[in-house]
Amino acid sequence: MELTRLARLRSHDHDSLWLFGQTSASSCVLLAEVPSASNLTASPGTLIFTNSDLLDGRIPQECPLTWTRIGNACYTTDAVSTSSALWEEDSSYCSSAYGPAATLPTFETEEQWGYFVSNITVRVWFNIRYTDGGFKMLGGSKSTFWSSKWEDGQPGSADGFAFFNARSGAMRAVPLDISPMPRHEVVCMLYAGEP
Incomplete structure (x- = not known):
């Protein structure tokens, strides 16, 4: 199944989860939070993260100002x-x-x-x-x-x-x-x- 947009899901374990699709494969990435704008590509339905950000399973977050x-x-x-x-x-x-x-x-x-x-x-x-x-x-x-x-x-x-x-x-x-x-x-x- 190919997803072309951001979808918000509700579950018993989380207030909300965000689901993104990739046009190049029939897979998706499930995220606990909406990623920052800099981590999204310009058009929906394409790869969300670049380079090796997801190789170890961690999703990059923006640093809060005081951190x-x-x-x-x-x-x-x-x-x-x-x-x-x-x-x-x-x-x-x-x-x-x-x-x-x-x-x-x-x-x-x-x-x-x-x-x-x-x-x-x-x-x-x-x-x-x-x-x-x-x-x-x-x-x-x-x-x-x-x-x-x-x-x-x-x-x-x-x-x-x-x-x-x-x-x-x-x-x-x-x-x-x-x-x-x-x-x-x-x-x-x-x-x-x-x-």
């Missing part, structure tokens, strides 16, 4: 009223506060890692956790750059969640059955595509 863009990511740091939280709670905080595309942060380059080392003075969760037999960066990235940023001796065999430890300027991990981690800030991220 910091570094490479292909936008970051924001929020002071929060609770002094501790589980990984899942801070992950939900990001998507609740900034939409379904917002996640806990990740990093793929030395410049992005430097954002944490230079700007974050407390513990913050990363979107990196133990799943399918090992630690993985969630959110679609194929980068393994992060795996060189562990503190010595980390992670342990029972660990399941990664966080930035500002004292050491490195990553640490805590067990899957951890109690809420003391922290005073949450860093959230949006994937912004290639600069």
Whole structure:
């Protein structure tokens, strides 16, 4: 079936989903949000994203004005009223506060890692956790750059969640059955595509 225009769908899991078609193939791309005008082509029914934007499954977002863009990511740091939280709670905080595309942060380059080392003075969760037999960066990235940023001796065999430890300027991990981690800030991220 060939689609030639934008269609808005309703579902039980989402307020709205946006469906786009491609004239060159009988396929479509399902998006959680309307993409920015710069990501759309001039005429409907043609490819939505250019180059390799969708190769890793992530959909580029525009950086909000107050966020910091570094490479292909936008970051924001929020002071929060609770002094501790589980990984899942801070992950939900990001998507609740900034939409379904917002996640806990990740990093793929030395410049992005430097954002944490230079700007974050407390513990913050990363979107990196133990799943399918090992630690993985969630959110679609194929980068393994992060795996060189562990503190010595980390992670342990029972660990399941990664966080930035500002004292050491490195990553640490805590067990899957951890109690809420003391922290005073949450860093959230949006994937912004290639600069």
